[in-house]
């Protein structure tokens with residue numbers, strides 16, 4: 001494999017600690033396989049506001065566009081809460097999604113056997129859950145025409161338009177089917193086709209698209225039923241694909257099934273550079289104290305290897321190393337309980353590195 005350039009954006013709060021941990025793991029896995037990685041650090045969020053007066057400097061956008069992948073910590077914090085809304089730190093994430101044309105958000109929901117007690121579900125229901133939720137990120141009601149609240153016939157009224165085109169549905173369902181081929185070949189498409197015209201188009205195009213994947217089976221669920229099934233029987237799911245609005249809600253519902261926010265990775269994918277980040281924020285309350293759990297970011301680095309560099313084996317090795325360290329009872333402060341061994345952010349990274 002040729003040399004791959006990774007842009008690292010630590011961001012704010014615990015961002016520096018968790019991205020350093022993930023880079024350490026990427027360096028180790030690269031030294032063990034035929035992958036050559038170079039890293040370039042860039043600013044975004046509050047750190048960029050301090051340095052450049054904007055949350056997403058042009059230099060960061062340019063570097064991200066030219067990179068093979070971007071690894072991001074998290075942005076924002078109380079220091080920048082009172083800046084004008086147009087330069088809020090969190091705008092950096094929306095800006096990167098737009099600039100990189102990221103149309104799919106991938107969230108794996110996998111429960112470590114060692115951490116089952118943290119789930120709000122019973123152990124029997126949650127054990128073995130391994131879901132990939134694929135959310136359309138660039139279309140739908142968040143981007144459709146809006147009518148802000150106004151008086152119509154003497155009544156205050158507002159509206160948002162849910163709009164999808166066939167090509168938008170086709171590309172996200174294609175991506176879900178491709179992802180399913182790396183997993184258990186099952187895709188559930190989630191819509192509200194009994195009520196919404198946009199969902200009926202979604203379902204028709206999903207059926208047409210899945211036919212081109214001989215090994216992949218596609219089924220459909222209404223979003224209300226899917227929300228129930230995620231709690232009642234989450235093990236039934238392999239890949240779930242859905243629109244922007246339903247995905248926003250279902251991905252947070254699915255995330256709490258694991259009970260541990262510091263553990264969950266995500267990927268945002270488009271036609272160019274992919275963006276990889278943990279699902280949590282910048283945790284300013286624990287920044288700089290060695291308390292941050294780096295696993296969500298380390299597993300995001302594994303997704304980077306899988307989806308941007310095609311290095312499936314290296315990704316699997318990182319995921320197995322994380323699981324081994326957890327099974328051995330090592331925990332960062334957020335997951336510490338009597339009987340386990342408490343470790344710092346750096347110690348956790350070192351233990352995972354040691355398994356590779």
Ligand code: NAD
Nearest residue numbers: 074075076077262280281282283284285286291292293334
């Ligand atoms: P948060 O996710 O940062 O923190 C919520 C709680 O979880 C805190 O108690 C925190 O200490 C804990 N936590 C989060 N990640 C952890 C980790 N890796 N290890 C251990 N504990 C962890 O959410 P918040 O407090 O609502 O937001 C803080 C800042 O982050 C805000 O400025 C918010 O806008 C920003 N934010 C950024 C992103 C992003 O960059 N994608 C996402 C969400 C929030």
